Amino acid sequence: MRAYDSDLTPPWKRSAPAPEVAAEPDLVVEEAGTGFCGAVIGCEAGTVTLEDRFGKRRVFPLEPRGFLLEGRPVTLVRPAAGPARPSRTASGSLAVPGARARVARAGRIYVEGRHDAELVERVWGDDLRIEGVVVEYLEGIDDLPAIVAEFGPGPDARLGVLVDHLVPGSKESRIAAEVSDAHTLIVGHPYVDVWAAVKPASVGIPAWPTVPRGQDWKTGVCRALGWPENTGAAWQHILSKVRSYKDLEPSLLGAVEHLIDHVTVGGPERA
Structure with missing residues (x-):
């Protein structure tokens, strides 16, 4: 018969000291006692905050x-103070520490x-902000040809337009086809609404x-998911889950990047 063990220390704490690992942001670890797995989003004196893929956050003590x-015990420690490491913006671009917003370009990006x-x-x-690109919304694109004509795009004032549901045969594709201007770029994504460009897993x-x-898409989504039929509140919930480009579908990522490239090719700035 096995002798009774009066040591109530969890098994993972009884062995030799584990390697120390700095609790750097985005490091993914599993808390040994509860099995909670998440990325480091904060580290204070004596505690670390983890966030799982569903956005749930928990605070744990920094215990040996x-x-x-990666399945092996470690001792998390607070990161040492030192020179700031290169970081990236939410779009994945290399961040420029201390960069100031650029004066707005004459060009614009319009979204629906x-x-x-x-x-x-x-x-x-x-x-x-670094590129000096202003984004404005149109409240629909039914009058897009007239809007483009009024803007008056040119070599020094390029116009980019992001359109929802830009697929063959859609109303949006027919309206977009009415615009023919060398300095205007119209791109889009295949979704009925931009909500769906957010990856479901992120939400x-x-x-x-x-x-x-025939049913309002946003209201129908709320109803189908069992959410209160308050589309404004639903959108704020969805938006809160978007932390970087990784939470968006590739079709939207490519479209927006294309528009930014188009608008920032040359062109003056304006006060």
């Missing part, structure tokens, strides 16, 4: 052998609605639901 890194503009700002805001859902034709 308290975490698993407020949610589109807020999502672009969320991910590309730092890049847009904590298996997939974006199919909404019957």
Whole structure:
């Protein structure tokens, strides 16, 4: 018969000291006692905050052998103060420490609605300020040909337009086809609404639901997911889950990057 062990110390804390690992931001570890797995988002004296892939956060003490890194016990320690490491913006671009916003270019990027503009700002805001690119929303593109004509694009004032549901045969594709201007670039994504350009896993859902034709898409999504039918509140919830380009679908990423490149080719700045 095995002798009774009066030592109640968890097994992962009884062995030899584990390697010390700095709790740097974005380091993914598992808390040994609870199995909670997440990325480091903060480290204060004596504690570390982890966030899992669903956005849930928990605070744990920095105890010896308290975490698993790639399955092996480690002791997390607070990162040593030192020269700031190169970091990246939410879009994945290399951040420029201390960079000031550039005077706005004459060119513009137009998007369909407020949610589109807020999502672009969320991910590309730092890049847009450095490049001096202003994003404005149109509240729909039904009058796009007239809007482009009024803007008067030219070599020194390029115009980029981001369109929802830009697929063959859609109303949006027919409107976009009416615009023919060498200095205007119209690109889009295939989704009925920009909500669906956010990866479902980032929002904590298996997939974006199919909404019957003729029903308001946003309201239908809320209803299908069991959310309160408050589309404003639903959007704020979705937007809060977007932390970087990794939370967005590639079709939107490519479209926005293309627009930024188009607008920033040459052109003067204006006060």
